[in-house]
Amino acid sequence: MRAASAWGHGLPGGREASAGDVAETMVASLRIWFVALRISVEERLVYRADFALSTLMRFLPIVTQIFLWWAVFEGIQTVGGGRETIRGYSYNDFIAYYLLTMLSRAFSSMPGLASGITRDIRDGTVKKYLIQPVDMLSFLLAYRVAHKLVYYAVAAGPFALVFFLCRGYFPGWPDPPVLAAYVASLVMAFLLGFFLEATIGMIGFWFLEVRSLLFVYMLFNFFLSGHMFPLDMLPGMWGDVVGALPLQYLAYFPTAVFLGKVSGADLAGGVCIQLAWVVFFITTARVAMARGLRRYSGYGG
Template identity: 30%
Template sequence: MPSAVRRYRCMMAIQARTSLVYRANYLMNVVAVIFQVYLLRILWTAVYQGRPEVAGVSLGMMITYATFANVQTWVTSPWEFSLIPPRVREGQIAGDLTRPMSFTTQIHARQVGRALATAPFVVATLPLAVLVGGGRAPASLAAALGYVLSMVLAYLVSAMLSVLVGMIAFWTMETTGIFVIYRVVFMFFSGAIVPLWFMPDGLRLVAEALPFQAVTYVPLAIYLGHAATADVPRLLALQALWVVLLWLGGRLLWSRAMHRVVIQGG
């Protein structure tokens, strides 16, 4: 077990150092997040048109939601959504398969390393985003604790989705178009663009049946107190269930993907 932990930590450290080589990308992401938050503040202020509430949601709550949703999405759904396609396309998977760790474990470790490299920039960005957009404290101490736990589960759901969707690379080398479509679907049904509380009943039911809302909407609904305290355990259990189901789906798909491995390059 200690040896397995050391290998996992080494893989995390390798990816963190690799990610930090491209610091300019992180700085551009900071600018992009701040700009998006500013535009969303203008948009939602115009939508409310001076009304104190819309569908029982105040403008302050909506702006807080939009601000935190953008920062969360940077961590849980980066633009380089999956680390699998480049490793398959460039033949690096040949070395991955020889390591004393399963391929999916390596990818998860790399994802954690990338998230750890991103974390300092996110911490520095959040106060700026709140200043430019808006923010409020959690609804209660219980909501704050629930939010932290929910964010951990949200990250795990996103990580499992990344592996599951990334394995498409074993069937098609060009995944750019597929990932663009996936990102549009994810951003909408996760509630990153429009919260689920503003969706029509039919569309909201579809969103609630998909795992995406467990990444963005659920943590923020808990943070803002929009989810009743009695509903928080159910929402956390739902996130945990999605983690397990997506993990099992990833294991099943990997058992099929191994038969599709083609080593590229010389």
């Protein structure tokens, strides 16, 4: 089997592709892409009520965070000095931070992506991508985009409600350029999340059982993406190490941009590094898939 090219697949019969063939293939790919999108949208809408309810539930832990951080700040004030921020974050910033990381995570989290890929490899479903003129990564990306679009459509209500109720915690809308950078970093958070997890999923070509590895990744992701606390709180060396990892761009970075914690040259630099990570993982996922498929052997029907 020929290794998959950037957007497509080897042409049948092994003949060289002409310009016409390429155009035809492109159109076919796009059509497949849209079908994948539509299937996924329909699939997700089946359980919409359950879905909206669980989205609203997901905000419940924020309630405990509101009280926890209030207590933390109260504790700080008892020792005098009247310090009212932790590493530049006020109490309101903390609450806004948690709400915004939920939004970042709505873009960057990819439930079941890596485990799905490894499962497909293990049980041989991956063969269908080799036989059918569908590129696995493109298909999964389309599927994921659809999944997310439906998610946003349903979750917009609960999100808007909670953000409206908590509007007092927010410092207000950032300037248009910052807002643009924020949106860009969210989109890149989605791409980074997708290709990072896809890369991890491709490890399944080499090791059959990667459940524990995925768990370790999830653990690190939860702690080091900034989902649990603003990464600025990490002291000294820890902060430097975490700052060098790509995980922070999944939750912390977009949020910090919105809250104005990164600005000027840091902001521009951060967006560039995020883009570089996205490109890096697109490449890695592609290379890993190409190599993996070369190793892969499927038997039977």
